[in-house]
Amino acid sequence: MLKNFISIPTIESGLYMFGGHKHTVNGGWSFFEQKHQVFEVMVVTDGSQLTSIRDQGSITLGPGDVIIIAPGTLHTNSNISKIAPMTYMCLHFDFEDVQLRSQIISLISNKLIPANSQLANVSYDMLKEIINLCRDKKHTSDFNVQVEIEILLLQYLKQVNLLIKKEYSHNSSLPFSNKEAQISRDLVIAIENRVNNDDEKPSFNFSDLCKELGISSGYGHRVFKKVYGTTPLHFIDREKYKKAQRLLEYSGNSIEEVAYMVGAANISIFSKQFKKWSGYSPSEFRKQIIRKRSVKSKNRTGYFE
Incomplete structure (x- = not known):
């Protein structure tokens, strides 16, 4: 009989972040309408910002105010003042946990989080600490610094x-x-298996996966979007990007071979998509890896506005 047996749970955090920055903008500044398939947390530290959300209206943020923008939300940001500068901090991020993702989307996203609230305070503190870790650009790719950033986001x-x-x-x-949660999770596992199993055909359709699970593609798409807050197509693209990144970093495969292994129709389409994902062309990304390995630092995954 086993005694004092303590089981450690299987954990899949799927932590992902990009495009974080602190920025002071001039009076009259605005950024074109955009959407991300991840969360964006934004806090204004000085001045006033107008965030306009398609089909919902506008939200005014003053110093200390926060907004968490849900995945897939079309929005624009602008400085309310035509003269005075405005400063804000933001971070785009994503993670695996189904329940917390859904609660953030349904309960607190796309709403004003006032400066005097606990949620605004913890959001401000998290972004401020991450920004402080990134002040010395020479060390932002160091493994220890990146781990500290991940810890702050997880906390x-x-x-x-x-x-x-x-x-x-x-x-x-x-x-x-x-x-619906179980069906969505089954779809995630099926997508991950298809993308990462080199014995499978690298190009596949979401409808094929739904058929294997005995559901219609329309139902699968609706349920997946409801649970994860992102489309199946975007999730498939994200998994392919992660695979392409690994292959370019660690394998000796040519860029054309990598393109085939992630199911791209041709190298031109793959190059355009990879640049959209990472901010680099595949060849530029590989050069960055070689250069950063020479200084023994961890790979950068790209920058997005």
Whole structure:
């Protein structure tokens, strides 16, 4: 008989972040309408910002105010003042946990989070600490620094989860059923297996996966978007990007071979898509890896506005 047996759970955080920065902009500044298939947390530190969300309206953010923009949300940001500068901090991020993702999307995203709230305070502190870690550009690619940044984001997600349970417990029902959550998870596993199994055909359709699971592609698409807050196509693209990144970094395959292995129709399409994902062309990305390996630092995954 086993005694004092303590099991460690399987954990898939799927932590991903990009495009974080602190920026002071001039009076009259605005950024064109955009959307991301990940979360964006933004805090204004000085001045006033107008965030306009398609089909929802506009939100005014002053110093200390925060907004968490949900995946797939079309929005524009602008400096309300035509003369005075404005400063903000932001970070784009994503993670695996289905329940917390859905709660953030349904309960706190695309709304004003006022400066005097606990959620605004923990958001401000997280971004400020990450920005401070990145002040010395020479070390932002160092492994230790990147681990510290990941820890700060994970601690932030933990705090957000606790605050949601504390402040929204009366309205915390999820907008999907257990069955829908399981179907979406099955689709994620199927996508990951198809993308990462080199014995499978590198090009596949989402409808094929749905057929294997005995559901229609329309139903699969709706359920996946409801649970994960992103489209199946974007998730497939993200998995292919991660595979392409690994192959370019660690394998001796040519760029053309990598393009085939991730299911791209040709090298031109692959190059355009990879640049969209990472900010680099495949050849530029590989050069960056070689250069950064020479100084023994961790690979950069790209920058997005």
